[in-house]
Amino acid sequence: MRSLLTIFLLAAISAGAQTIGQNKAPGASDTFTLSVRSQLVVESVVVKDKQGNPISGLTAQDFTLTEDGVPQKIRFCEHQTLPTKALPVPPTPAGQEDIKIYRRLAHTQVAPESPENLKYKDRRLLALYFDMRAMPPGDQLRALSAAEKFIRTQMTAVDLVSILRYGGGSVDVLQDFTADRNKLLSILETLIVGEGQGSIESADDASSADTGAAFGQDDSEFNVFNTDRQLSALQTAAQMLGQLNEKKALIYFASGMRLNGVDNQAQLHATVDAAIRAGVSFWPIDARGLVAEAPLGDATQGSPGNQGMYTGAAALATTNNFQQSQDTLFALAGDTGGKALLDYNDLTRGIVQAQQAISDYYILEYYTTNSALDGKFRKIKVTLNNNAEAKLDFRQGYYAGKEFSKFTVADKERQLEDALMLEDPITELTIAMEINYFQLNRAEYFVPMVVKIPGRELALAKKGGADHTLIDFVYEIKDIYGGSTVTNVRDDTNIKLTDKTAAELAHLPIEYDTGFTLLPGKYMIKFLARDDETGRIGTYQTNFVIPNLNKEEKRVPISSVVLSSQRTDLKDALYNAEKSKDQVKNAAANPLVQDGKKLMPSVTRVFSKGRQMYVYLQAYEQAAATPRPLVAFVSFYRDQAKVFETQPIAVTPAAGSRLGMVPLSFSLDFPQLPPGQYDCQVTVVDPTEMKSTYWQSQIMLVP
Numbered sequence: 001m002r003s004l005l006t007i008f009l010l011a012a013i014s015a016g017a018q019t020i021g022q023n024k025a026p027g028a029s030d031t032f033t034l035s036v037r038s039q040l041v042v043e044s045v046v047v048k049d050k051q052g053n054p055i056s057g058l059t060a061q062d063f064t065l066t067e068d069g070v071p072q073k074i075r076f077c078e079h080q081t082l083p084t085k086a087l088p089v090p091p092t093p094a095g096q097e098d099i100k101i102y103r104r105l106a107h108t109q110v111a112p113e114s115p116e117n118l119k120y121k122d123r124r125l126l127a128l129y130f131d132m133r134a135m136p137p138g139d140q141l142r143a144l145s146a147a148e149k150f151i152r153t154q155m156t157a158v159d160l161v162s163i164l165r166y167g168g169g170s171v172d173v174l175q176d177f178t179a180d181r182n183k184l185l186s187i188l189e190t191l192i193v194g195e196g197q198g199s200i201e202s203a204d205d206a207s208s209a210d211t212g213a214a215f216g217q218d219d220s221e222f223n224v225f226n227t228d229r230q231l232s233a234l235q236t237a238a239q240m241l242g243q244l245n246e247k248k249a250l251i252y253f254a255s256g257m258r259l260n261g262v263d264n265q266a267q268l269h270a271t272v273d274a275a276i277r278a279g280v281s282f283w284p285i286d287a288r289g290l291v292a293e294a295p296l297g298d299a300t301q302g303s304p305g306n307q308g309m310y311t312g313a314a315a316l317a318t319t320n321n322f323q324q325s326q327d328t329l330f331a332l333a334g335d336t337g338g339k340a341l342l343d344y345n346d347l348t349r350g351i352v353q354a355q356q357a358i359s360d361y362y363i364l365e366y367y368t369t370n371s372a373l374d375g376k377f378r379k380i381k382v383t384l385n386n387n388a389e390a391k392l393d394f395r396q397g398y399y400a401g402k403e404f405s406k407f408t409v410a411d412k413e414r415q416l417e418d419a420l421m422l423e424d425p426i427t428e429l430t431i432a433m434e435i436n437y438f439q440l441n442r443a444e445y446f447v448p449m450v451v452k453i454p455g456r457e458l459a460l461a462k463k464g465g466a467d468h469t470l471i472d473f474v475y476e477i478k479d480i481y482g483g484s485t486v487t488n489v490r491d492d493t494n495i496k497l498t499d500k501t502a503a504e505l506a507h508l509p510i511e512y513d514t515g516f517t518l519l520p521g522k523y524m525i526k527f528l529a530r531d532d533e534t535g536r537i538g539t540y541q542t543n544f545v546i547p548n549l550n551k552e553e554k555r556v557p558i559s560s561v562v563l564s565s566q567r568t569d570l571k572d573a574l575y576n577a578e579k580s581k582d583q584v585k586n587a588a589a590n591p592l593v594q595d596g597k598k599l600m601p602s603v604t605r606v607f608s609k610g611r612q613m614y615v616y617l618q619a620y621e622q623a624a625a626t627p628r629p630l631v632a633f634v635s636f637y638r639d640q641a642k643v644f645e646t647q648p649i650a651v652t653p654a655a656g657s658r659l660g661m662v663p664l665s666f667s668l669d670f671p672q673l674p675p676g677q678y679d680c681q682v683t684v685v686d687p688t689e690m691k692s693t694y695w696q697s698q699i700m701l702v703p
Helices: 137-153 181-190 219-241 265-278 313-336 348-357 409-421 499-504 580-589
Strands: 018-020 035-037 040-048 063-067 070-072 074-081 124-131 159-166 171-178 248-254 280-286 360-367 377-384 391-394 397-399 432-435 445-454 461-463 466-479 485-497 509-518 521-531 537-546 562-569 597-601 606-608 613-620 630-638 641-645 649-651 661-668 676-686 691-702
Touching: 040 063, 040 377, 063 074, 063 360, 124 137, 124 219, 124 348, 137 181, 137 248, 137 348, 159 181, 159 219, 171 181, 171 219, 219 248, 219 265, 219 280, 248 313, 248 348, 265 280, 265 313, 265 397, 280 313, 280 348, 377 391, 409 466, 409 521, 409 537, 432 521, 432 537, 445 521, 445 537, 445 597, 466 509, 485 509, 509 521, 562 606, 613 630, 613 676, 630 661, 649 661
Parallel strands: 124 159, 124 248, 248 280, 606 691
Antiparallel strands: 040 360, 040 391, 063 070, 063 377, 074 360, 159 171, 377 397, 432 445, 445 509, 461 466, 466 485, 466 521, 521 537, 562 597, 562 613, 613 661, 630 641, 630 649, 630 676, 676 691
């Protein structure tokens, strides 16, 4: 069920690949370069006869496919038949609701699908879109109840459902595509009936209520913008879904949508075009259901109070307004290949219609003859050779891939967003990271983070006569238990290099250094770096824990232990990509900065025998009535045998320290140790309270 997939191959492919090469010249080297580039395009086609029944048994020879008028050779044809039999409802205890409530998190994008991981293949994608701003509370309740009924009783084994909401001025993805009924029901449970109100359409005609107000600006002028905003939000939702290659159905819950003459036509066309290009079909559902409307309006508005009450103009205007609001829903469905559900009280039927429409189709794949990566739209036309009466439904075209050198600013930002949302890591750049923590006060912890990228993997750009390396950074930290995003940062750096440092870049890393303040908890960080010259990306994701040291009673509470072989002057941190304003702010709170020098954590924990090794940590005596000394020492083990140990040091916390913070610092020399792998252990002992703490990590010594 894929609609578009672009793959770049660096090896020979006989089917449709274009090769560029030349014969070896006399006396030339035996080595040669073969460059191959191909683009695989995948199109899903629904084929039905004139009675509306699916046509089966077709092969690639039965189709003719053109791209921008140029015939293409179909390399692959597969018939897909998705089941429509609903899954049984999971049993629940009598009188109980077995729903685990998940925290509702709003996102602004649907997670994209990488070409290597077609996780939506052979799945049916249904997006439930709730226009909360344009539905009164009664209609919202009916729409949410219909969605809940579908999820409980109509979902099949191949259905993936997403929940989108337009309510606060933006389109929010409350739940990405999932088959987890519990998550979907949880999101519906947390949606509040009555939220997002503010743009319910009013009319200025004979049916308008008589408010007795002085003459003012016409409501229709505001309605032009309200309708445009509704259509623009739909366009945004279609573009979100366009990142996915499969056929998608967007089920649009609304209380009608009335165009204001020709004023909204431009936005209507833009919305329909975006849906067609994204392979999205709209399935509008009129949440008002079957309406028995009073001739002069219901109790939600005042009496018209004009002569139209007596001539019938008010009743006619009311009827016309209602019909026009349904006409727009009908147009959205008809122009994108969907079907509107109007004047029907069982709103679930509209979702089932969309579900059943994606049940029988063909997948056609071809290598396009136009290999230009220009990002332009290419029009596709598919016909059936021996059946002129057959009705074919397919995506009308796609956007070609685009080389990074031709990316606009918006393209580059979108690439970062997509990469950050991918579940699988991108490993074009190698990234190593270390996260530490130090207690600032009884509630907060300072968390320094250092990221290293091999300089040899970065491209140098000539700018203003000097070498530069340009890097974009994005990272996001989430609270795993609460599910909320704690912080997200978008940063970039432009590091100017001299001839000497540019040569050193081949064997030295680029370092990104920052810090932030967190409360105790369990967190997930996802970090992304992009070489802005070549577009190569690397991502790194890990979980980390900030413990609550205030609750530590059995052992001596300590911070992270930092191992390093380098102290760098802040002014000489050539490879530090951190912004200068952040350096000043973080240096004040960062315990790794002392006397204008910064201890640089060894992310890889590989140390040279010829250089000193530094060990730094903090211990805390918060509950101590009077300061007392702590004893600490460092030991090395190999094959479970102790081979090195420092002399114990005794340190007393500074007087007046509220946390009773005890800094522990070691400088180690071990020329007698042979190269190899060791277990480094730090031991902290409180002789007064008879408590201790042990910390261990593997290190590597090299000559």
